[in-house]
Amino acid sequence: MSPLALRPRAGILEISPYVGGKAETEGGRPAIKLSANESAIGASPKAIAAFKNAAERLHRYPDGSCSALRTAIGRRFNLDPDRIVCGAGSDELIALLVRAYAGPGDEVLHSAHGFLMYRIAALAAGAHPVAAPERDLKADVDALLARVNSRTRILFLANPNNPTGSYLTGAELRRLHAQLPPDVLLVIDAAYAEFVSAPDYSSGIELAREHENVVMTRTFSKLFGLAALRVGWMYGSPAVVDAINRIRGPFNVSQPAQEAAIAALEDLEHQARAKAHNDRWLPWLREQLLALGLLVYPSVGNFLLVEFPREPGRDAAAAEAFLERHGLIPRAMGAYGLPHTLRISVGLEEDNHKLVEVLRAFLQGPPHAGAL
Numbered sequence: 001m002s003p004l005a006l007r008p009r010a011g012i013l014e015i016s017p018y019v020g021g022k023a024e025t026e027g028g029r030p031a032i033k034l035s036a037n038e039s040a041i042g043a044s045p046k047a048i049a050a051f052k053n054a055a056e057r058l059h060r061y062p063d064g065s066c067s068a069l070r071t072a073i074g075r076r077f078n079l080d081p082d083r084i085v086c087g088a089g090s091d092e093l094i095a096l097l098v099r100a101y102a103g104p105g106d107e108v109l110h111s112a113h114g115f116l117m118y119r120i121a122a123l124a125a126g127a128h129p130v131a132a133p134e135r136d137l138k139a140d141v142d143a144l145l146a147r148v149n150s151r152t153r154i155l156f157l158a159n160p161n162n163p164t165g166s167y168l169t170g171a172e173l174r175r176l177h178a179q180l181p182p183d184v185l186l187v188i189d190a191a192y193a194e195f196v197s198a199p200d201y202s203s204g205i206e207l208a209r210e211h212e213n214v215v216m217t218r219t220f221s222k223l224f225g226l227a228a229l230r231v232g233w234m235y236g237s238p239a240v241v242d243a244i245n246r247i248r249g250p251f252n253v254s255q256p257a258q259e260a261a262i263a264a265l266e267d268l269e270h271q272a273r274a275k276a277h278n279d280r281w282l283p284w285l286r287e288q289l290l291a292l293g294l295l296v297y298p299s300v301g302n303f304l305l306v307e308f309p310r311e312p313g314r315d316a317a318a319a320e321a322f323l324e325r326h327g328l329i330p331r332a333m334g335a336y337g338l339p340h341t342l343r344i345s346v347g348l349e350e351d352n353h354k355l356v357e358v359l360r361a362f363l364q365g366p367p368h369a370g371a372l
């Protein structure tokens with residue numbers, strides 16, 4: 001066998017595969033998983049019941065157009081269901097948008113510490129990812145615009161951004177869009193929109209409603225607590241919706257996932273509980289970690305980006321290992337170019353208390369080894 005006969009397309013081997021947040025500590029002991037920004041309080045009991053109920057019809061193909069789910073999303077967010085496409089997580093929609101609008105020779109723009117899937121999706125499509133620098137770990141409108149050229153096809157912006165927790169205001173988003181050429185697609189990834197209370201925040205719905213070259217993506221994986229089921233959706237112009245419907249798999253969202261997502265959408269009380277939990281514990285956690293002397297970036301999501309001292313035994317790698325030894329799993333941020341930080345999701349009340357106590361012990365005890 002000649003080892004070089006079969007080769008993936010240019011760009012594929014440049015991809016560092018996406019590594020999700022760990023679910024177990026090294027010893028396999030049960031752990032508190034704060035590594036993937038999942039819902040601290042879990043899924044709506046109504047969504048769980050709908051999922052179980054759908055198990056009776058596993059021999060049937062799903063509704064390939066997600067008709068009932070799109071109707072439910074349209075009702076909940078006041079949108080035209082014909083302008084919605086559902087996907088197997090918003091990750092699938094990100095990949096489909098790149099495949100539809102960018103290829104070899106094209107550029108896909110994102111901010112330096114933006115969500116990793118944009119770079120991966122661009123490389124997978126043979127396009128060239130371009131990172132614009134950020135200012136204080138926040139997307140910089142002018143730096144993004146300065147990198148737009150005739151090869152730019154898509155600009156991805158997570159708003160709020162994962163992992164930094166920062167956001168652009170509605171006015172900044174509008175300015176970014178206003179200066180973007182009309183043949184560049186602006187994709188606003190609003191995966192954490194439901195958590196944000198800031199009055200100057202906009203999920204991008206209005207921009208997407210008004211402009212052909214704007215798409216907003218959303219997910220059921222975060223506030224709605226359905227990460228396991230892989231359901232996301234996008235709202236865009238008829239032209240973009242048409243393009244994505246031509247290339248997506250005909251049954252890309254499973255039927256149990258569709259039915260659970262509809263039940264989750266209708267359970268407003270559970271959504272309010274998830275939001276209230278985050279409103280209570282995100283600021284509490286931030287204050288506690290600041291009081292320990294850590295640098296904690298402001299966040300409007302359901303997670304915090306925490307910077308550790310750059311001293312051996314007190315750095316982010318040592319903190320990660322120490323937390324894991326105590327049954328807590330944060331997310332290491334080397335892949336995001338932020339090796340001195342950890343991203344930590346908001347957990348249940350007792351998880352949050354344990355996190356603070358373990359970090360206190362870490363910072364106040366003797367220096368610790370970095371590896372397990």
Ligand SMILES: *Cc1c(COP(=O)(O)O)cnc(C)c1O
Binds near residue numbers: 037088161221230
């Ligand atoms: C978690 C996350 C997503 C999405 O996920 P899916 O589970 O694929 O819907 C998308 N964008 C950002 C910024 C995220 O953090």
